[in-house]
Amino acid sequence: MTNGRTRREFLGSMAALTIFPLEQEKPDLLLHNGNIWTVNAAEPRAQAVAIARGRFLAVGSDKDVLNLAVPGMQKIDLGGKTVLPGFIDAHSHPADAGRLHLRMVDCDLRSIPAIQAALRDRAAKTPAGEWVLGFKYDDTKTEEGRALLIADLDSAVPDHPVHIQHRGGHTAYANSLAFRKAGIDEKTPDPPGGQISHDPATGRLSGRVAESANDYFDKVIPLNFTRDDCREGVKLISKMLARTGITSATEAQGTPEDLRAYQDAHEAGELLYRAYCFINYHHLDAMIEAGVRTGLGNEWVRVGAVKLVCDGSISERTARLSTPYEGRPNDYGILVMTEDEMYSVGRKAHLAGWQIGTHSNGDVGIDQTLRVYERLQRESPRRDPRFRLEHCTVVNDALVARIKALGAIPTPFSTYVYYHGEKMRYYGAERLNHMFALRSFIDAGIRPTQASDYPPGPFEPMMALQSEVTRTDTKGNVWGPKQRITIEEAIRVGTLNGAYASYEENIKGSIEAGKLADLVVLGRDPLRENPSTLITIPVERTMMGGRWSFEA
Numbered sequence: 001m002t003n004g005r006t007r008r009e010f011l012g013s014m015a016a017l018t019i020f021p022l023e024q025e026k027p028d029l030l031l032h033n034g035n036i037w038t039v040n041a042a043e044p045r046a047q048a049v050a051i052a053r054g055r056f057l058a059v060g061s062d063k064d065v066l067n068l069a070v071p072g073m074q075k076i077d078l079g080g081k082t083v084l085p086g087f088i089d090a091h092s093h094p095a096d097a098g099r100l101h102l103r104m105v106d107c108d109l110r111s112i113p114a115i116q117a118a119l120r121d122r123a124a125k126t127p128a129g130e131w132v133l134g135f136k137y138d139d140t141k142t143e144e145g146r147a148l149l150i151a152d153l154d155s156a157v158p159d160h161p162v163h164i165q166h167r168g169g170h171t172a173y174a175n176s177l178a179f180r181k182a183g184i185d186e187k188t189p190d191p192p193g194g195q196i197s198h199d200p201a202t203g204r205l206s207g208r209v210a211e212s213a214n215d216y217f218d219k220v221i222p223l224n225f226t227r228d229d230c231r232e233g234v235k236l237i238s239k240m241l242a243r244t245g246i247t248s249a250t251e252a253q254g255t256p257e258d259l260r261a262y263q264d265a266h267e268a269g270e271l272l273y274r275a276y277c278f279i280n281y282h283h284l285d286a287m288i289e290a291g292v293r294t295g296l297g298n299e300w301v302r303v304g305a306v307k308l309v310c311d312g313s314i315s316e317r318t319a320r321l322s323t324p325y326e327g328r329p330n331d332y333g334i335l336v337m338t339e340d341e342m343y344s345v346g347r348k349a350h351l352a353g354w355q356i357g358t359h360s361n362g363d364v365g366i367d368q369t370l371r372v373y374e375r376l377q378r379e380s381p382r383r384d385p386r387f388r389l390e391h392c393t394v395v396n397d398a399l400v401a402r403i404k405a406l407g408a409i410p411t412p413f414s415t416y417v418y419y420h421g422e423k424m425r426y427y428g429a430e431r432l433n434h435m436f437a438l439r440s441f442i443d444a445g446i447r448p449t450q451a452s453d454y455p456p457g458p459f460e461p462m463m464a465l466q467s468e469v470t471r472t473d474t475k476g477n478v479w480g481p482k483q484r485i486t487i488e489e490a491i492r493v494g495t496l497n498g499a500y501a502s503y504e505e506n507i508k509g510s511i512e513a514g515k516l517a518d519l520v521v522l523g524r525d526p527l528r529e530n531p532s533t534l535i536t537i538p539v540e541r542t543m544m545g546g547r548w549s550f551e552a
């Protein structure tokens with residue numbers, strides 16, 4: 001290995017021609033005159049690719065690849081444009097988000113009156129008494145500098161129950177009618193693992209609920225989607241992802257309905273990303289009984305890991321921390337599942353051959369999750385379990401060492417530093433040097449991924465690259481500069497590492513002969529761009545399996 005690599009390095013970074021060994025195969029498409037960054041360490045750069053039946057047949061110089069041209073084949077001149085492998089969003093909620101976009105008020109607005117107006121508009125079109133629902137609300141992004149209160153919602157919409165999910169998905173805001181329908185009054189105690197907020201002065205409901213207290217609302221909100229709605233949701237979000245250069249995404253809290261929606265959308269020719277569909281642990285028994293486990297499917301739709309949830313959220317400040325939130329001396333966040341519950345579900349999944357992905361944000365949550373994984377592997381060793389730590393936000397050296405020892409995969413938020421900068425002060429400057437810790441992970445030999453967690457985080461890969469390389473938010477504040485990585489590293493995190501996290505590094509994640517022809521054509525070269533303007537690089541075209549899924 002070492003000798004081979006040295007020899008290739010000696011020959012220079014431009015690849016010698018490599019052809020996938022399928023001699024009779026003839027290319028049906030050829031892209032040439034490109035500035036191609038392959039993310040293949042053996043041959044980092046190329047000018048041209050030949051594609052046959054959705055896969056790269058050859059990758060190399062113009063001269064070599066053009067030699068493979070056959071009559072009638074399509075040839076595209078890239079005009080010197082930069083090409084990268086298609087991006088892989090390793091933790092997102094696309095099918096879920098697609099359905100919400102179909103049905104709910106998008107509350108990603110910058111003032112409380114703007115949100116009230118949007119809700120009032122929707123109420124005017126909704127029969128009295130029926131629910132008005134919203135999502136993508138963010139209490140830190142409105143100009144008032146305070147959260148929505150029950151009175152704001154009552155005055156905007158008095159005759160409809162109103163329920164608005166926070167962008168992070170762990171808290172929600174509702175009006176008085178909605179609380180009545182959910183059976184909650186000011187005397188209702190907090191459920192285990194949940195919180196019903198009160199006005200500290202009057203003791204009345206403030207309008208906010210957190211974590212498991214959301215169940216009260218889930219039981220009464222008639223959010224029924226037909227099979228067709230679910231397919232439509234996938235179709236809608238497919239177009240949104242394709243235009244940003246994403247060719248694969250993990251559905252991080254999937255259900256059997258999501259799996260069906262993906263299959264339906266694929267059959268209808270509407271699926272424009274490869275889906276790795278996690279299954280929520282509530283469905284684990286049924287899936288095991290049906291003989292299903294991680295990996296079943298094909299390169300379009302595949303069963304992913306089983307999803308567990310250990311603690312709360314970063315953007316909503318409910319992640320479980322060992323030291324309290326800044327300025328809130330008694331607030332350590334929330335643990336959602338006990339270690340015993342996680343172990344008993346995890347054991348079932350582990351023995352049945354499932355990959356496990358556990359939502360773990362705070363250092364206490366990550367420690368608990370690692371203890372469960374370590375115990376499973378100690379009691380019933382598996383060769384390549386690829387345990388995943390979903391988010392894995394706040395770490396320390398000891399946690400990083402245990403992640404490495406276990407071969408586990410962290411999927412830290414890629415766009416939070418840039419987009420959610422105003423929330424970072426709750427964690428403090430010192431802690432930020434141990435959050436979204438890509439530098440620590442990479443230096444330890446761990447393979448972290450790019451992950452948006454959309455809707456909580458924006459999914460644009462160019463924003464992720466800028467955030468990871470600069471650790472700078474939209475206002476110019478720098479958060480945790482010790483965790484900066486290079487642009488080359490960030491691209492690998494967003495491509496090949498994502499493929500590894502779903503056991504697919506042999507079929508995608510880099511531009512290599514034999515792999516799926518998933519790529520993105522950019523308007524400028526990110527390796528030559530000023531890091532603080534990476535987000536402005538236009539995505540011109542996205543290709544998956546040899547077909548354009550987006551063309552500007």
Ligand SMILES: [Zn+2]
Nearest residue numbers: 091092252453
């Ligand atoms: Zn998530």
